[in-house]
Amino acid sequence: MIITVDKADALPLYEQLRRQIIAGLAHGELEPGDMLPSVRRLAKDLGINLHTVNKAYAMLRDEGHIVMRRGSGAMVAPRDVGSLSQQHDREMRRMCDDIYRIAVEYKAHGGSLDEFMADVEHNASAVFRDETIDRSGSHADGQEAEEDLR
Numbered sequence: 647m648i649i650t651v652d653k654a655d656a657l658p659l660y661e662q663l664r665r666q667i668i669a670g671l672a673h674g675e676l677e678p679g680d681m682l683p684s685v686r687r688l689a690k691d692l693g694i695n696l697h698t699v700n701k702a703y704a705m706l707r708d709e710g711h712i713v714m715r716r717g718s719g720a721m722v723a724p725r726d727v728g729s730l731s732q733q734h735d736r737e738m739r740r741m742c743d744d745i746y747r748i749a750v751e752y753k754a755h756g757g758s759l760d761e762f763m764a765d766v767e768h769n770a771s772a773v774f775r776d777e778t779i780d781r782s783g784s785h786a787d788g789q790e791a792e793e794d795l796r
Contacts, residue, residue, distance in 0.1 A: 647676055649667070649683075649692070650692070651694060659694055659698045659702075660701040660705070663699060663702035664702045664706055667702070667706055667711065668706075677722060678723060678724045679724065680721060682703070682719065682720040682722070683719075685700050685703060706720075709737060710737070711723055745766075752765075
């Protein structure tokens, strides 16, 4: 998997990294046990601060996507059913909170429930068919899925 960042993008670099790694997991480019580049190596390769990479890795660790061990680096977390269940529940709650926030913003911009649901269905269908979504979690045309909902 090739990891890149766009320094001109308004999306923070750590979030670009986080989204690309999650997309790699979703598309099967990364499997449990796969080693990720070290924080220092990835920062050097991308020409960014190592604290930026560390923040992305820490978020991925906290979300249960990766395991970090001092001296041996970061690797994709094994799929341990017990701990995954708790992490899964936390992530699902967080995503539901995100959807709620987006729905509130959509309504505030004058959108109706029917329009919102149609947009959500359109975007979610594209994701599950692996259409128009690139590895960063954005639409291939450069628009973010969340922006389409506004």
